[in-house]
Amino acid sequence: MSRFVDRVVLHVSAGSGGHGCSSVHREKFKPLGGPDGGNGGHGGSVILEVDLGVHTLLDFHFHPHAKASNGKPGMGSNREGPRGGDLVLKVPDGTVVLGEDGEVLADLVGAGTRLVAARGGRGGLGNAALVSRARKAPGFALLGEEGETRELVLEMKSVADVGLVGFPSAGKSSLVSVLSAAKPKIADYPFTTLAPNLGVVSAGETTFTVADVPGLIPGASDGRGLGLDFLRHVERCAVLAHVVDCATLEPGRDPVSDVDALEAELAAYQPALSADNGLVGLADRPRIVVLNKADVPEAAELAEFVTEEFASRGWPVFTVSAVSRDGLKPLTFALADLVEKFRLDNPPPEPSRPVIRPVARDDSGFTVERDHSARGDFVVRGARPERWVRQTPFDNDEAVGYLADRLARLGVEEQLEKLGAEPGDAVTIGAVTFEWEPTLPAGVEVPLTGRGTDARLEQTDRVSAHERKHAHRVRRGLEGIDPEEQ
Incomplete structure (x- = not known):
């Protein structure tokens, strides 16, 4: 049985550098051959790299320790020790790397994006590299440095264009299954979905992705239910779709109060990313309301009654049924239009260039x-x-x-x-x-x-x-x- 893991603690250790070699060249009839000790090889680094074929952090859940190989020591005859091999760890697109203090170290978005999680130690210099005017034949070599050791937190944030949010059993998984080819688990009890489901939807010439976020409840932004675990998956969504259960029989619930409760949770949630690919805050994202389960007569009447209320807020409203598939085509093209508008207004950012900050000349360094x-x-x-x-x-x-x-x-x-x-x-x-x-x-x-x-x-x-x-x-x-x- 497959498992979905979107948050892990990863212990990374880079390789240590090899020691330098202290050697003197020895050859017949050449008693003063001079120093010929080679340098030690640098230790390997631990690198995180985005791979579009990876969709979960499950491997790191079972193997939380990662260590790169060490560099080899130098040898005589000016032979340098081999470098330690870098350890490249594949992570899903949309992985956020946090330090021990919770500081965001990197936001890995885009295939091939890399982060050096732990840098390998330098190899020690051999005595051949330490020769100077004062030391003609050094009788020592430098030691290799130890590699960095760090404890990182990896959080995966789904990269989807549309995020479906709603109370448990609102029909989000059913909606994803009929809009796309995804086959999520569907059942008639709350919290059936324990992991976000991702589906690909085509509408005309526009193709976009839809994420089914597990059911939210009041207090989710404070840690109740599964809210804190999966609210992060709506951070990157360009459009938020409220999926409302119009056929619920729970007392004290109605479509308007459900949407108001979800809006309060979204407003209270503070994303960890300070700049998320140009996206505005969750409270300012485009909204769309999906009144689901219209195949039930009472639900259809209730949907017709509350449509005007949501329309007055400036939100597009669609009455659909995931069972009979009524109203799905207009909903699909409306979502495609919103996604296309967002893509035109927010072109992909250019890759950031590395910034080199040289040390000032008068900086003593200690x-x-x-x-x-x-x-x-x-x-x-x-x-x-x-x-x-x-x-x-x-x-x-x-x-x-x-x-x-x-x-x-x-x-x-x-x-x-x-x-x-x-x-x-x-x-x-x-x-x-x-x-x-x-x-x-x-x-x-x-x-x-x-x-x-x-x-x-x-x-x-x-x-x-x-x-x-x-x-x-x-x-x-x-x-x-x-x-x-x-």
């Missing part, structure tokens, strides 16, 4: 703030310094020295001094916290040392953490004094 929760602590924020920290293998002294040079050239060291940072203060960049050592001559000529080492890291006279711990235990009498310290 900020340094004092962490007031701890004395003497500082927090450095910025895309570049945080990315550099993630790429640094801290078990390699040469890589740490390279990071210090990059931060010095960016101006982090200078900014810390202006804010009054003292030696030993904790500085946090991203997920790493380290003690600031201003005596480290960052940004100067790097002395030649062994591969993977940096002599500057050994030139500090500050007491190490191990030495401070030992002195503390000596003062408490827990350890003896080392003879070398006397």
Whole structure:
């Protein structure tokens, strides 16, 4: 049995970038071949793409986790690691993508429309790409970055020209079945339709789609019944058709009060989309009233009685019967005229061009703030310094020295001094916290040392953490004094 799912929570994870390779070319009779480590491959991205052959979000309901493949690490002989493959997820036309905070990230309308839901991580640079005048043969490579991980909400909004709204059992499904070739479920009890039914209707040279929205009741805009789940499907409809049950036997109901109740719900509903392809608000959409079930004599009399009331509001009124098919042809051509008029007044918008916003030349790209929760602590924020920290293998002294040079050239060291940072203060960049050592001559000529080492890291006279711990235990009498310290 098929199921209709129009709202899912999707967890997407992009692929991580591959690590760079630290390698030295080795060949007989060429002992100084030089570095030849290749770069790591970029991780694959997760992409949402509109496919007209997809009509539901059912696949994401059963498989809510999607992960792209990782990039491969670089190799010697200047061989780059293969890129991770992008994971393209097919979504229905009219899918709205929401972030964790409910913000609309994208409105995917039109075949082929794409959104990068999670961007893959960058591959790390190999030591061949890190060669500079100061570092002739780097003994380290940069790590690959992790891919983005996001939690998204996908909501499908039917892309239909005409939306049929009405109380439960008003005959909307029956109307769709006789206007088009659709075969929705039809029964004589309320809320038979649990999912919108879409039908294609032809009237002369005009072809349009009709959506049967599940029955609405008073309070639908506040979450009663199925209203909130399916009111979103009328957001894109160019024309709204009130389908009224003129043969209902429920006390306190009549065609006028039914339409007034539905109008109140439509006015109270606030669409999630701020700009919906040029469509005006729901309260300003063209209306048409369909007085259904005229094959019942009492219903025909009631329809004739209330026609003047709806006509006085400026709405076209049609009395039809889905059973005997009376009045369907005039209704079909009237809907086609309204749809054609809307298409002429609202041509399809041109595809939006990507907007590139370059960073200002005087933008340092980072900020340094004092962490007031701890004395003497500082927090450095910025895309570049945080990315550099993630790429640094801290078990390699040469890589740490390279990071210090990059931060010095960016101006982090200078900014810390202006804010009054003292030696030993904790500085946090991203997920790493380290003690600031201003005596480290960052940004100067790097002395030649062994591969993977940096002599500057050994030139500090500050007491190490191990030495401070030992002195503390000596003062408490827990350890003896080392003879070398006397």
